[in-house]
Amino acid sequence: MARARVPPQGARRVPPRVSAGLLLYRRRPHLEVFLAHPGGPLWVSRDAGAWTIPKGRIEAGEDPLDTARREFNEETGFTVDGEFLPLRPVVQGGGKVVHAWAIEGDCDPSRLRSNLFTLEWPPRSGRLQQFPEVDRGAWFRADEAMTRVLAGQVPLIRQLLAYASDLGL
Numbered sequence: 001m002a003r004a005r006v007p008p009q010g011a012r013r014v015p016p017r018v019s020a021g022l023l024l025y026r027r028r029p030h031l032e033v034f035l036a037h038p039g040g041p042l043w044v045s046r047d048a049g050a051w052t053i054p055k056g057r058i059e060a061g062e063d064p065l066d067t068a069r070r071e072f073n074e075e076t077g078f079t080v081d082g083e084f085l086p087l088r089p090v091v092q093g094g095g096k097v098v099h100a101w102a103i104e105g106d107c108d109p110s111r112l113r114s115n116l117f118t119l120e121w122p123p124r125s126g127r128l129q130q131f132p133e134v135d136r137g138a139w140f141r142a143d144e145a146m147t148r149v150l151a152g153q154v155p156l157i158r159q160l161l162a163y164a165s166d167l168g169l
Helices: 064-076 142-148 151-167
Strands: 018-027 031-038 055-057 085-091 097-104 116-120 128-132 134-141
Touching (some): 018 064, 031 151, 055 064, 128 134
Parallel strands (some): 018 097
Antiparallel strands (some): 031 134, 116 128
16 A cells, blocks of 8 residues: 655645736637747747647736736737636646636737747757747637647636637627
């Protein structure tokens, strides 16, 4: 019989990584969602299962919806406003908790402007390079979006579909 692992006396529990983001959607005539493709060399050849809602880490004392709005703007250059529909949080692989809100809106992916991050690339080369946090964005019909988005975020799209169905969208 397996025994439960007990942390050593005085050990600190590491809080889960928590982020917040926005699931932007539009009706054309079918429901479409806006997803972002992560930038940088680790994601360049990945597509299916690699896209994400624009999101980021919640800073200490920051309101999660404020985080979601800030991160959406930082990663896309777009500002959205309107009625934010809270979705149930999801847990991605690795334990990251994602809080998300759906909001109806529109944007032109060709106008996306992302913030940058610095990474040593190639690894152990001593060369620091900057890459966009998001290298592109796109609109997808909900069924296709579920094949493109990270597996842990599929439930967010399903929640949006259920909401849309309830409202007859």
